[in-house]
């Protein structure tokens with residue numbers, strides 16, 4: 001069944017890097033294609049000092065439809081100075097900014113030194129404590145340090161989502177044990193490295209599960225025909241939720257409706 005024909009299949013992309021340069025020439029068309037695919041709201045990822053204000057501006061230009069996060073990805077951790085911290089806190093004063101992040105640890109690429117990553121992560125967790133806003137988290141190949149740092153803030157943080165979950169069963173259950181949420185992307189559709197996810201996703205309770213494209217990254221490999229430019233777009237969320245529903249053994253309308261309800265409750269988004 002196709003989701004777009006179903007009134008109950010309103011989708012929300014919780015992780016779209018819509019300020020990315022690759023969308024500069026056709027952002028409005030990208031948004032229109034997303035609407036036509038049933039994507040009714042999106043949370044635009046703010047992942048750097050440069051792009052977090054752009055994410056806010058985009059959200060402000062599309063009230064009720066686009067929302068944004070404000071944060072600095074571990075790749076950019078070296079830019080997390082005291083001035084940057086003040087800028088992020090100013091962004092977070094806006095209602096359109098619905099989460100702190102993207103923040104966390106990435107020891108896979110190590111684009112920023114690990115001590116700088118840990119410091120930027122801790123500072124952003126303190127911001128989450130101070131603002132009471134939800135957390136949009138990134139963790140790759142850094143699970144032990146990630147859990148240890150999160151533990152320092154135990155009992156002080158609001159809701160948290162570990163976005164683009166690609167980890168192991170043990171990591172998944174560590175997150176669920178903490179009552180954190182999990183975001184699933186088109187990584188699921190990657191037969192080379194996402195096969196284990198297909199077996200894990202039935203274990204995620206509906207009230208902990210959200211969906212995202214991480215566009216323009218992670219074009220689902222099962223989209224046919226693959227677009228020649230390889231750019232992922234929010235419209236492919238409809239494809240991801242169909243794959244996810246099949247793996248969970250659910251009707252896609254059920255998976256979609258649950259993810260949307262969970263997302264609205266998590267970020268405090270207006271209902272459709």
Ligand SMILES: [Zn+2]
Pocket residue numbers: 102137138139163164
């Ligand atoms: Zn990420």
